[in-house]
Amino acid sequence: MADNKLLQKLSQSLLEILNDEEYYDITIEVGNSPDVKIFRAHMVILNYRSSYFRRILSTDKKKKFDYFVHIKLLNISSEIFQSVLRYIYGGELLLEEYDDSDIIKILMAANELGLEELTLYIESFLIKNRINWLEQNFDLIYHISFENDSFFKFQKFCIDFILKDPIKILNSLNFSIIPEKLLVLLIQRNNLQMTEIQVWEYIVKWGLAQNPKLPSDPTSYSKNEFKVLKNTLQQFIPLIRFQNLTSREFFKKVLPYEEILPKELYISLLDHFTVNDIKRIESLTIKSKNIDSKIISFQHVELISKWIDRLGSKDKLTSSYKFVLLYRDTRDGSDGMFDRFRNFHEICDNKSRTLTIIKLKDSEEIIGGYNPIKWKSDDSHGITKDSFIFSLSNDNFILSRVRNDKRAIFNGLCYGPSFGDRDLYLCKTLGGELKLVCRQKSYEKQIRETDATFLEFEVFQIMLD
Template structure:
């Protein structure tokens, strides 16, 4: 399967359209094999939307059975951000005990230190799996797991749940969403699983004013920060992570660790967009405010006029349904302070 997919991608790069069509048809002759490698298919159609037949197969299959990802033979290869998105949006039909089992399977595959037989795990091995699966723990409804399954399969990992969740002084996001931001930062920076962060409020529009001078006064030279803004008359929350300093010197700053994101207050949607053009990751502008990306900007907060805009230029995804402008209801900037747990 991997070889055929690699040939398909190579044929597309060489503009061999007839060969691409032939390979797609060949792959679709065995739908059961495609479903066994469903994670691979999901990854391919995300990167190469031009493979229309595979895209159609994936969309129809996932509509018919939203839990196909969990049933795939290659489930353990799923990317962390994709699995997190599935759990955040709860867009699957598996029972939570099955999700828990698959989460352990995925976590074991991410480490060279963990044996597949969990029955004889040491205390240290339990702690290792805990740090690996920690980002996903808030999104499993343990009340839906039967008492027998809970005692047998979950309780042996009770130390996994002894975790300090993030506390954040925000009027935009709640205590359930704060851990998600911390986990996104961890993914972007590829930090150790044991790393966590404190969020220190630097500026809030409704408290400190929307003047751009206040943004620079409170946020410049403070190191890594996360920006959060609520969109007026919607449930949308938009934001971005700057691992560098904000400054009043106009120009671009290069980094591979920044990202922008969107989520809503009801946890119904979530988009994580990593920087792809590193040299245009951050734009410092003393006339506007936080700015991510080049040209029209992937996310720009023009705080003096309480407006913002989103396009897709230097980051991998558009974080709103439609590009263009929006009105800002509130904005906050937090200093991200790394700590060990």
């Protein structure tokens, strides 16, 4: 006889004990009037299966009840409790038979009754089998997850889900009810795809949401109002990498809130962004020399960094960027007529703040474009006011910023990284030629008068250093 058959017999016998109406010694009143139901059970089983009942029964034992014990459970419905009670006795629960909302209710009941192994099992089941439902009901899930520290797997799911697109998801949430622990865990992650100034702005926004009576303009704060905000944000201040801010960001966004910063930190930052600012700017040139490219040099990196910050070519750098190579066509490219750029989309789709650099055949000219939003492959046009395209030739350049922001980026499935309405398109012709197309429609200037064949293109993700 197989072991599982023995276990099935044991489970069946225990469920029969549950239905026994003669030897029970405890009654459980579940639900609120008028939906109240009385369940009969056995103290010895509840005591060993549930830490909640063990705690209740130990208290009742001190009261020296002679025989029957009566317990009330007001926060659980009778239907959900019946499912959980059958699990306590028989060790079986077929979650596939329940809809998603009822599974969540069973999870909450299991947690309240101290059924740790069932709680972990339900979390794992939902993450594995109902991931779409969890994402569609993310407001509910993250709220449940951080109400207490029992749902570790749900907490990890929430963090991982937000990390996919932190700005979009955080913007969709009600800041007034986002748990502090969730934000702390996010900020502590090294792979959080947010700039430090974005982190600071979201933390301030969260602090204001917790204190809706505070004005939005810090210049009108009283000392007491600064104290309220300081107490609210005290867990976050040590986690923010203020040194990663630019001088402009610090003086414009952080300095107005100087009263909430610890005095030593404020003095240190003020020194960092004033006395040492010249050294910091000079060091940007050295940092920018490190780039994994077969097309551009560190001088190009400096110029493009200025364009990203909307500076002139002769202005001093104010930001230090890392150019992280995502894709090199000669290394990562795919073959085929209609899926020539499949690998580009697989690697670069859903990546934002990317720079495309293109090497042409029989030419020293370099063509490129900056896309601050995510690449897609749904033949749509991406909307942004901050993209630009350019050409570099010796000491000359043409910089062309977008003017029709509704058609700034073209997300063609069968195209490489492309901008505007053929302002800069990468494609493969029916003859198999890799073609660069340059027109002037959605951008200010035409960056090249004739089409050309390209030999190589690289895509970098731009990140603050």
